[in-house]
Each structure stands twice: as structure tokens, then as C-alpha cells.
Amino acid sequence: MKVGVVGVGWAGQQHIKAYAAMDGVSLVGIAGLEEETRSELAAEFGVEHSVARWEDLLEVDGLEAISVAVPTFLHAPIATAALERGIHVLSEKPIALDGEQADAMVAAARSAGRVLDVAFNHRRRGDVQKLRALIEEGRLGRPYYTKAWWLRRTGIPTLGSWFTQSSLAGGGPLVDIGVHVLDFALFLLGNPAVKSVSASTYDLLGSNGFGGSRESSKSGADGAAKFDVEDLATVFMRLEDGGTLLLEASWAMHRADGDQFGATLYGTEAGAEWYVDDYVPVGSLKLFGDVDGHATVESFRADIGGAHPEVVADFVAKIRSGDWSAHDGRAAAALARVVDAAYRSAREAREITLS
Ligand SMILES: NC(=O)c1ccc[n+]([C@@H]2O[C@H](COP(=O)([O-])OP(=O)(O)OC[C@H]3O[C@@H](n4cnc5c(N)ncnc54)[C@H](O)[C@@H]3O)[C@@H](O)[C@H]2O)c1
Structure with missing residues (x-):
């Protein structure tokens, strides 16, 4: 299978390494604006075509599938152009700038009869998979209230890069890390539909220059501190199974230093707490129960899990399965x-019902 990758930033490099390590897959092309990085990657992984523009990558003879790991405003145009050429697409998260663009991508995949997949690597963590297995075994009973979050003290991806401009990114931490939280939380709960959302967003720190990440690796930063997105979002959701989910995502807030994410679930039989500090490969996972009126605490071990290599392998497996219509990106479009509803709720200061 001949594949290509658009984007040679952190995300693109995860896809490049994953394809390069796979049997039966030939990474024939990469695209990206950083010529030096691209040349080094092409040399390291023996990639024949190394081009700046994504349009030129799509011209590579016999290309069957691509990964799209570029700023979010480019996901829809690149994915649609590729699908229309009969090329399967694995897009990075978030799927697109908004739900309307996402729906158009799903429609393009359906009319082309090709796979559209979206990279949600965090749900593939071993600790998340372990917690999902415990929930499926019924250890929590019925989970009815969940808090899921990803919070950073100073983690705004490069101020002035595409990440902090709503026209290029679609929003701030809610679309960046919050969409991972939404994905892993709903996955843990068995994918119930979200019925309504009530949200608030804040931009009190980032817009004053507080909270920039110490690393400054994002492409397109021109030094001007453009920041027209939120730095904190909080979203309360009612789910179709009667449960509720509270999500928090921040790039900047006065709190403990570092970068942490996790979830707390309250169920009828037990509660669960999963916590990941500074990207440790396996976070802590505990269940809180009751035996004869006594509080119990159980800790669990988990594997590291699959991350991007598993996301990419799964995409290739979907293509090889031939059952392409089942994989049209609609789950990511629903997220x-x-x-969208959360941003609208925050703007209009009211609860929004999803149809
Ligand atoms: N799944 C994850 O954990 C994860 C982590 C980080 C980023 N991402 C996602 O991956 C995507 C890219 O993020 P990043 O952090 O790698 O960004 P980045 O800014 O580091 O890299 C973006 C890449 O896109 C390339 N690019 C921009 N315009 C282009 C064009 N016209 N033609 C060809 N290439 C072009 C740039 O040259 C660069 O190589 C985003 O959608 C982001 O949300 C996902």
C-alpha cells in the first residue's frame, strides 16, 4: 500500500514513523513547508517524494492513502481533495474547524466510497483501555456522573502560531486537547450521545500574554502574539443514558505546574479515578468501593497501550478490510x-440542545 503524510511537525512525525515501521506499507511521499526537517525525514525513512505543498503530494503516482497532520483549517480542503481522487484519509484531530466542515468531509468520504478516519490516540492508552474494561465488567455499576479534564498551567502552544488563531485552529484548548477529553470520556462511557451542553469559555490570561508554552515548535509563528481563542473551557453535558459529563480543558490557569489529564467517574457500585501527570505513559488508576459498609480502594496496573502506531495500524486495517463505508468519519464529526454547541452555549450564555 502506497501512503503519504502531509505535515512534518510533531503529529506528522508520529504518522511517518508508524507507517515506516509497518509491513506491506510503503511511505512514498511526505509534504511540509520546513525543507530541512522534510529532507532529514525523507533520508531517514527512505521516502522517494519530498515536496513542500500538499497539492503536489496528491499527484504522486499510485498513492492510496494519506495522513493529514497540518493546521486544522487545512484538514477539510486536503481531505476532500484526496477523497475525491479516491485516496483514503487519516486526519489528525480535531477533524475540522467546525461541524459543518466535518459533515462535508464525511459526505466526501461517502460519495468517494473511501475511508475517512480521525486520530484519537489517547483513548488507546493502556490505562484508558483498562478502565473501559473495568466499566464493561460492571465494576462501577452504572456510571452516572463523570468529570474529565486536561489542564495546563502554562501550555499555550506557541503564541502567534496557528494554534492561537480561531480562523486557523477553530478554537483554543477545547478543540485542541478538550476534543481528546471528549473522545476518551465518551469512549469510557460506551459512547452515549450528547443531548445538551452548557459551557463557559474564558480568555483572561492568554490574551494578556500569560501561559505560553516553554517549547516553541509550532509552525507559522510570526512572533506577533495573536491570541483570539479561549484559554479555558468548561462544558457540562447531559447524555442520552441519563448521565452527565463535566469537561474542563485549559492551556493557561493558575494551578500546579505542568500538564495533567484524567477522569473521575461515579457509579452505582463504585467510583473510579484515573490521573496522568506530565504525559507519563501509564497513569494511576483506582477504584473506590464499599465492602460491608467499609470504604475500599483498589489500584490497577495497565499496559502502555497503542498511541499513534496503533491509530495508523487501525487505519491501514480498515482499508485492507474492504468495508470502507463503515468508516466515514461520522463519529469524529459528532464530536x-x-x-460547536459548546462554543455557541458560551457565546449565548444558555444551554444548547443537540438534535
Ligand atoms: N493526536 C495528537 O495527540 C496530536 C498532537 C499534536 C497535534 N495534533 C494535531 O496535528 C495537527 C498538526 O499539529 P502539529 O502540532 O504537528 O503542528 P505543527 O505546526 O508543528 O506542524 C504543522 C505541519 O503542517 C505543515 N503545513 C502547513 N501548511 C502546509 C501546506 N500548505 N502544505 C503542506 N504542509 C503544510 C507545516 O509545514 C508543518 O510541517 C493539528 O491538527 C493538531 O491538532 C494532534
Whole structure:
């Protein structure tokens, strides 16, 4: 299978390494604006075509599938152009700038009869998979209230880069890390539909220059501190199973230093707490129960899990399965509509019902 990758930033490099390590897959092309990085990657992984523009990558003879790991405003145009040429697409998260673009991508995949997949690597963590297995075994009973979050003290991806401009990114931490939280939380709960959202967003720190990440690796930063997105979002959701989910995502807030994410679930039989500090490969996972009126605490071990190599392998497996119509990106589009509703709720200061 001949594949290509658009984007040679952190995300693109995860896809490049994953394809390069796979049997039966030939990474024939990469695209990206950083010529030096691209040349080094092409040399390291023996990639024949190394081009700046994504349009030129799509011209590579016999290309069957691509990964799209570029700033979010480019996801829809690149994915649609590729699908129309009969090329399967694995897009980075979030699927697109908004639900409307996401729906157009799904329509393009359906009419082309090709796979559209979206990279949600965090749900593939071993600790998340372990917690999902415990929930499926019934250890929590019925989980009815969940808090899921990803919070950073100073983690705004490069101020002035595409990440902090709403026309290029679609929003701030809610679309960036919050969409991962939404994905892993709903996955843990068995993917119930979101019925309504009530949200608030804040931009009190980032817009004053507080909270920039110490690393400054994002492409397109021109030094001017453009920041027209939120730095904190909080979203309260009612789910179709009667449960509720509270999501928090921040790039900047006065709190403990570092970068942490996790979830707390309250169920009828037990509660669960999963916590990941500074990207440790396996976070802590505990269950809180009751035996004869006594509080119990159980800790669990988990594997590291699959991350991007598993996301990419799964995409290739979907293509090889031949059952392409089952994989049209609609689950990721549904998440984009929840995010849209959250931003609308914050703007209009009211609860929004999803149809
Ligand atoms: N799944 C994850 O954990 C994860 C982590 C980080 C980023 N991402 C996602 O991956 C995507 C890229 O993020 P990043 O952090 O790698 O960004 P980045 O800014 O580091 O890299 C973006 C890449 O896109 C390339 N690019 C921009 N315009 C282009 C064009 N016209 N033609 C060809 N290439 C072009 C740039 O040259 C660069 O190589 C985003 O959608 C982001 O949300 C996902």
C-alpha cells in the first residue's frame, strides 16, 4: 500500500514513523513547508517524494492513502481533495474547524466510497483501555456522573502560531486537547450521545500574554502574539443514558505546574479515578468501593497501550478490510458538533440542545 503524510511537525512525525515501521506499507511521499526537517525525514525513512505543498503530494503516482497532520483549517480542503481522487484519509484531530466542515468531509468520504478516519490516540492508552474494561465488567455499576479534564498551567502552544488563531485552529484548548477529553470520556462511557451542553469559555490570561508554552515548535509563528481563542473551557453535558459529563480543558490557569489529564467517574457500585501527570505513559488508576459498609480502594496496573502506531495500524486495517463505508468519519464529526454547541452555549450564555 502506497501512503503519504502531509505535515512534518510533531503529529506528522508520529504518522511517518508508524507507517515506516509497518509491513506491506510503503511511505512514498511526505509534504511540509520546513525543507530541512522534510529532507532529514525523507533520508531517514527512505521516502522517494519530498515536496513542500500538499497539492503536489496528491499527484504522486499510485498513492492510496494519506495522513493529514497540518493546521486544522487545512484538514477539510486536503481531505476532500484526496477523497475525491479516491485516496483514503487519516486526519489528525480535531477533524475540522467546525461541524459543518466535518459533515462535508464525511459526505466526501461517502460519495468517494473511501475511508475517512480521525486520530484519537489517547483513548488507546493502556490505562484508558483498562478502565473501559473495568466499566464493561460492571465494576462501577452504572456510571452516572463523570468529570474529565486536561489542564495546563502554562501550555499555550506557541503564541502567534496557528494554534492561537480561531480562523486557523477553530478554537483554543477545547478543540485542541478538550476534543481528546471528549473522545476518551465518551469512549469510557460506551459512547452515549450528547443531548445538551452548557459551557463557559474564558480568555483572561492568554490574551494578556500569560501561559505560553516553554517549547516553541509550532509552525507559522510570526512572533506577533495573536491570541483570539479561549484559554479555558468548561462544558457540562447531559447524555442520552441519563448521565452527565463535566469537561474542563485549559492551556493557561493558575494551578500546579505542568500538564495533567484524567477522569473521575461515579457509579452505582463504585467510583473510579484515573490521573496522568506530565504525559507519563501509564497513569494511576483506582477504584473506590464499599465492602460491608467499609470504604475500599483498589489500584490497577495497565499496559502502555497503542498511541499513534496503533491509530495508523487501525487505519491501514480498515482499508485492507474492504468495508470502507463503515468508516466515514461520522463519529469524529459528532464530536465536532458537540464542540460547536459548546462554543455557541458560551457565546449565548444558555444551554444548547443537540438534535
Ligand atoms: N493526536 C495528537 O495527540 C496530536 C498532537 C499534536 C497535534 N495534533 C494535531 O496535528 C495537527 C498538526 O499539529 P502539529 O502540532 O504537528 O503542528 P505543527 O505546526 O508543528 O506542524 C504543522 C505541519 O503542517 C505543515 N503545513 C502547513 N501548511 C502546509 C501546506 N500548505 N502544505 C503542506 N504542509 C503544510 C507545516 O509545514 C508543518 O510541517 C493539528 O491538527 C493538531 O491538532 C494532534
